[in-house]
Amino acid sequence: xxxxxxxxxxxxxxxxxxxxxxxxxxxxxxxxxxxxxxxxxxxxxxxxxxxxxxxxxxxxxxxxxxxxxxxxxxxxxxxxxxxxxxxxxxxxxxxxxxxxxxxxxxxxxxxxxxxxxxxxxxxxxxxxxxxxxxxxxxxxxxxxxxxxxxxxxxxxxxxxxxxxxxxxxxxxxxxxxxxxxxxxxxxxxxxxxxxxxxxxxxxxxxxxxxxxxxxxxxxxxxxxxxxxxxxxxxxxxxxxxxxxxxxxxxxxxxxxxxxxxxxxxxxxxxxxxxxxxxxxxxxxxxxxxxxxxxxxxxxxxxxxxxxxxxxxxxxxxxxxxxxxxxxxxxxxxxxxx
Numbered sequence: 408x409x410x411x412x413x414x415x416x417x418x419x420x421x422x423x424x425x426x427x428x429x430x431x432x433x434x435x436x437x438x439x440x441x442x443x444x445x446x447x448x449x450x451x452x453x454x455x456x457x458x459x460x461x462x463x464x465x466x467x468x469x470x471x472x473x474x475x476x477x478x479x480x481x482x483x484x485x486x487x488x489x490x491x492x493x494x495x496x497x498x499x500x501x502x503x504x505x506x507x508x509x510x511x512x513x514x515x516x517x518x519x520x521x522x523x524x525x526x527x528x529x530x531x532x533x534x535x536x537x538x539x540x541x542x543x544x545x546x547x548x549x550x551x552x553x554x555x556x557x558x559x560x561x562x563x564x565x566x567x568x569x570x571x572x573x574x575x576x577x578x579x580x581x582x583x584x585x586x587x588x589x590x591x592x593x594x595x596x597x598x599x600x601x602x603x604x605x606x607x608x609x610x611x612x613x614x615x616x617x618x619x620x621x622x623x624x625x626x627x628x629x630x631x632x633x634x635x636x637x638x639x640x641x642x643x644x645x646x647x648x649x650x651x652x653x654x655x656x657x658x659x660x661x662x663x664x665x666x667x668x669x670x671x672x673x674x675x676x677x678x679x680x681x682x683x684x685x686x687x688x689x690x691x692x693x694x695x696x697x698x699x700x701x702x703x704x705x706x707x708x709x710x711x712x713x714x715x716x717x718x719x720x721x722x723x724x725x726x727x728x729x730x731x732x733x734x735x736x737x738x739x740x741x742x743x744x
Contacts, residue, residue: 459706463507467712467741470502470509470701475716475734478513478697482718489515489694490631490665504705511701515632516715517694519619520544520640522600523593524626525559526566536646536685537626538563544643547651548613558605565589565603575604594620595738621696622717622737629694630672631665633658644689648681666692694718696737713740 474495481493490496501510520541529535538559545555560574568591577588587602594600597620601611617640633641638655657677666672669690673683695718703710715737 455706456708459708460710463703463705463708463710464741466504466507466509466703466705467701467710469504470511470703471699471712471714471736471739473502473509474511474513474697474699474701474714478716478718478734488631488665488667488692489517489629490663490692492664495697496632507703507705509701509703511699514698514700515629515694516619516621516696516698517627517629517691518632518634518640520617520628520643521621521623521626522562522597522618523566523620523622523624525563526568526593526624528567528569535563536689539646540626540643540689543646544617544639545610545614547639547642548617550610550613554605554610558603558610561604561606562600565591566593567591579604593622593624596620596740619698621715623696626689627691628689629692630669630690631661631692632694635659635661644686645681646685649678653677668692711742714738 477495481489481495485493495513496515498512499510500512501508522541524537525535525541527535527537529538541562542552542555542559545558546552550558557574562574564574564576575589580587580589589603590599597615597618599620600606600615600618601608606614617637628640628644630641635655635658638651638658641658642649642651642654657675660677666675669687669692672678672690672692673687697716697718699712699714699716701712701714703712717735717737719733719735
């Protein structure tokens with residue numbers, strides 16, 4: 408019987424196998440190192456981005472603090488009137504900071520129609536003046552009368568506790584493809600108005616620049632700070648008495664430092680032929696709400712902040728220190744345009 412002789416592998420074969428094993432291990436180590444490096448870089452980028460965004464966040468809050476300080480200084484210097492000639496009304500403010508910049512502006516929140524004023528109930532079925540002003544404003548913005556009245560009624564139902572008006576109700580909203588309910592309370596932000604029945608995108612783009620949502624149920628507009636390009640708001644306060652072109656002339660000829668009293672406004676020659684009955688209750692020359700918009704940039708990060716600021720009791724020319732008039736932050740909204 409033949410016996411087969413088993414010969415040991417040659418030294419060349421052993422060296423080849425060893426080399427392949429080394430190359431395989433080296434490849435695995437390179438892949439592992441590459442993966443660890445990529446993971447480290449990703450984590451480092453993520454951490455750096457988070458730190459930059461956090462710094463931009465605090466820069467935005469610094470802009471808010473500066474706005475509060477500016478408003479307090481204006482109140483201390485000129486406590487009896489709010490007008491566009493004061494420091495707070497400066498536009499396109501830009502402040503360089505370490506690693507970035509802060510830009511922003513302050514808007515008088517009493518220079519617009521407070522939509523929450525529609526939550527008031529009329530007495531004994533009488534027309535609600537605030538609703539008449541709102542309807543007039545929508546009509547001045549080229550929204551048909553029938554549509555303006557329906558939107559006004561639907562808005563009143565939205566911000567009111569009770570359904571007492573001829574407008575859209577919860578049943579109408581529940582019948583939509585994506586059903587929802589009305590808030591039945593004051594609006595927190597004017598963007599909520601877009602959800603009201605009848606408010607299309609086109610109507611919202613037209614009307615929202617004239618509107619605001621304040622945590623109050625009154626309609627008081629500062630005639631010293633109404634934007635000159637929004638005469639429709641001033642005309643609406645007179646409820647179909649004051650033509651828009653006439654209102655535009657009044658705003659264009661407004662004194663640089665505004666009117667010192669509401670009587671000075673209503674008594675001017677341009678309003679000699681128009682009754683101020685009822686209008687005097689809806690106008691003012693001092694403001695207690697302001698809206699601050701700030702954009703903070705740090706590195707590659709950007710943070711936007713919109714804050715509604717509320718002022719306590721005003722100082723007067725004969726007396727109290729501005730320290731008795733705290734400026735409170737009613738709400739903050741980060742992001743958006």
